[in-house]
Amino acid sequence: MEDSKRDTIMITNDDGIDAPGLRALVNVLLATNLYDLQVCAPDTEKSAVSHSITWLHPIAAKKVHIDGTTAYAVSGTPADCTSLGISKALFATVADLVVSGINMGNNCGYNIVYSGTVAGAREAFFNDIPSISISYDWVKGTSNLHDFTLAAQACIPIINALMVDIKNQRYPKKCFLNIDVPINVANHKGYRLTKQGKSIIKMGWKQVTSEAEGRKMLSDMTNTDTAAPTDFNMSSTPGSLLFAREVKGVQLDHDDTITDHKSLQEGYITVTPLAAISQEEVDCQNYFKDWLQSVSESPSSSAL
Structure with missing residues (x-):
């Protein structure tokens, strides 16, 4: 059945x-x-x-x-x-x-x-x-x-x-x-x-003077004029500098x-x-294979 x-x-x-x-x-x-x-x-x-x-x-x-x-x-x-x-x-x-x-x-x-x-x-x-x-x-x-x-x-x-x-x-x-x-x-x-590329949204920081000025970032990586959530106290530490993220642009693949x-x-x-394990670039494997060998053969830092 x-x-x-x-x-x-x-x-x-x-x-x-x-x-x-x-x-x-x-x-x-x-x-x-x-x-x-x-x-x-x-x-x-x-x-x-x-x-x-x-x-x-x-x-x-x-x-x-x-x-x-x-x-x-x-x-x-x-x-x-x-x-x-x-x-x-x-x-x-x-x-x-x-x-x-x-x-x-x-x-x-x-x-x-x-x-x-x-x-x-x-x-x-x-x-x-x-x-x-x-x-x-x-x-x-x-x-x-x-x-x-x-x-x-x-x-x-x-x-x-x-x-x-x-x-x-x-x-x-x-x-x-x-x-x-x-x-x-x-x-x-x-x-x-x-395959996963190397594009990335480039972000920077700007100093703000108040919680209202630190606009909330949306999930689509754009900003809204809505103030940050009120349950998050951006000025909880007196004398702190306040910074908010801002999008600078997109860095595209050159592949x-x-x-x-x-x-x-x-x-x-x-x-x-x-997968969960990132695959390193092949040339990095080749570089560090020789590099690590040279480190192991060099005198220890205490002997320098």
Whole structure:
């Protein structure tokens, strides 16, 4: 008799449980009528926290209502949310696939290191659970909230294909996938397998005189005129200098290979396999092989 058990997907993110990208992903997955959905996401925005975890104090998990799911809002980081969500402490079953997103703003190149969205998927990878992170290349003034629904719909074939491979035990466990969806998602050029490039959003600092002047940075790496959250006291230390981040621009890839950011700007949905261990450049290996040998053969510093 055919197994009627539905596959389970757990959803997390770094923009927070109320973020439009997460809600769009939930609604599109529900519309397939293929999966049981679990949601375990931060209770507030946790963008750019990378793979930080909560260690020194407990975190709170509050059950919330999201139609068609079992959902919890968690006071921790994206990595905390994934770890808790797959631990069986919240849900009776461990998800077959963890999906982190959909993030507001792309996660390409070196910025992957900062990304809480990618960390949500990476934490599942650490625990041998297949996972993907999804980001939409949101541009303020051009993008709109419906684009998140289009981005989710564009990624459904990938999710469905992954679930087939997971069920048939073909999914490779040595990586997880990072997906970026282009601005003009309605007219994207298809999927393209890419590698992580070296693009990065360059940021600087400016001195500010008040909490209101230190504008809050949005998850798409743009600034808003809204003041920083009132529960964060920027002037708690008398005599301190106050500094706020500001975006200086984007440093692009200077690489002729097919990289994530370059392909995204060309209109492709980029699919980038990632692992937890960074691969150093070959020429660095060659350089330090000889360098370390010379260090070991040189007199110790105490003899100099």
